[in-house]
Amino acid sequence: MSVPTIKLNDGSEVPVIAIGTGTALFGRDCANAIQLAIECGVTHLDGAQAYGNEASLGAGIKAAGKPRSDLYVVTKLKPGTKAADVKSSLVDSLNKLGLDFVDLFLIHTPSRDGTVQEIWQAMEAVHAEGLAKSIGVSNFTVDDLKAILPRAKVIPSVNQLEIHPYVWKAVEPIVKYGRENGGITCSSFGGLSPLIRAPRRTRRPVTPAQVLFKWILQKGAFVVTTSSKEARIKEYLEVSHVPDLTAEEIQAIDNAGAKQHKRFFGKQIFGDS
Ligand SMILES: NC(=O)c1ccc[n+]([C@@H]2O[C@H](COP(=O)([O-])OP(=O)(O)OC[C@H]3O[C@@H](n4cnc5c(N)ncnc54)[C@H](OP(=O)(O)O)[C@@H]3O)[C@@H](O)[C@H]2O)c1
Known part of the structure; x- marks a missing residue:
């Protein structure tokens, strides 16, 4: 079953349903879950350095045996990583994943200590090198976006946020601001929260x-x-x-x-x- 895609502001196409390796799989071996997801037809896989299971995400990808070009693989910069360490952390992720590049690399959470601009520059550098085909952010508010957008050479493609009806009123201004300031697409996590958490x-x-x-x-x-x-x-x-x-x-x-x-x-x- 092929999943529809959405076009990002850099022209790339993202399958609209992803299976993540955080929350329920956080810190756990996700190889079987990922292999199952890929075998079911999932192509978009959402990992993160902080989830501590990138090697098993890579193992699941390998076990599924799907061509790399059919997959869309995401990882996220571990919160607290300094700008100088962005590239080495991504290279480390790629080694664990067994990949030459990720399709999308996100800043997992904004640093609010005045360094977010230089971290974004480091993200732009790994993008320029082709280690990440797209770059973006996660958990960024309007103020966090304002901290990077004026000097950004690359506008974030994605802002990954908690989105569901119970937070819509609060999150809508961020979604709207991103859309109107460079065409940033939001991805949602916690979408089932009203069903399973609220x-x-x-x-x-x-x-x-x-x-x-x-x-x-x-x-x-x-x-x-x-x-x-x-x-x-x-x-x-x-x-x-x-x-x-x-x-x-x-x-x-x-x-x-x-x-x-x-x-x-x-x-x-x-x-x-
Ligand atoms: N950027 C961030 O800061 C951030 C934060 C949180 C999450 N994420 C990403 O988003 C991914 C998904 O996160 P999420 O857990 O928040 O997604 P979600 O869509 O809110 O919830 C998925 C969970 O719902 C359960 N579920 C589905 N239908 C259900 C039902 N009818 N009754 C009971 N449970 C049901 C599933 O359990 P079963 O396995 O039993 O089906 C699964 O564990 C994570 O893995 C991660 O990649 C990112």
Whole structure:
């Protein structure tokens, strides 16, 4: 299955879905996960020096046996790396990955000690050498972008940010600023957070079904449901351990539902056709 691409401001094309080696895989051997992803049709792989697993990312790429030209491989500069060490750190990453270049090299987080401009110059240098086909940033605010853009010879291609509905209001100005100042494309991490993290006020993740059941229960109704699967039945029963949705979460679900009237059962109840 081929994944659509998006064109960056330097003309390169990026597959719009990436599999990352951080969060769940942070600090862990990701070779099997990466091999599986590539075998499923993933071509865009998002690594980072800080994840401590670039060698296994490289092993997964090798095991999958896909031509290099079919893959889009990203790594990120470890937070705290000095400008003078940018190139050696990337060369080290390339050795671990078993690659001659990465498709995209990002500053993982902005340094706010006055050195971000010189770090960006070092990023431009590895780009000029062809060690990174595209360069960009991550977790940069508008102010962080303003710290590098006026003297940048290469405009960052990408700003990788947490993007999902719960942060959209806060993140939209950064997305807009980047778009309007050199055509910086944003990539998102944490996109599933509303599903898997936001309601998670316990050690266990909360499933969409549990959120819907909580919503029903907090409306004062009880739940009549069905399942032929043991795992689902247990998931339903676990709803009693899920903390209450907040008033804002309930309102957000109400608002989303109010956008359309869509019933699935008997029409006599609501008097619609
Ligand atoms: N630049 C940065 O600072 C930064 C920060 C964070 C992350 N990242 C990058 O973004 C990548 C993805 O990060 P993310 O974890 O934040 O992505 P995400 O899309 O928010 O979440 C992916 C996780 O959701 C789980 N999941 C999917 N559907 C689910 C469901 N219905 N119920 C329960 N769990 C479900 C998956 O678990 P299963 O494995 O069980 O399917 C997976 O672990 C990282 O690997 C990293 O490369 C970058």
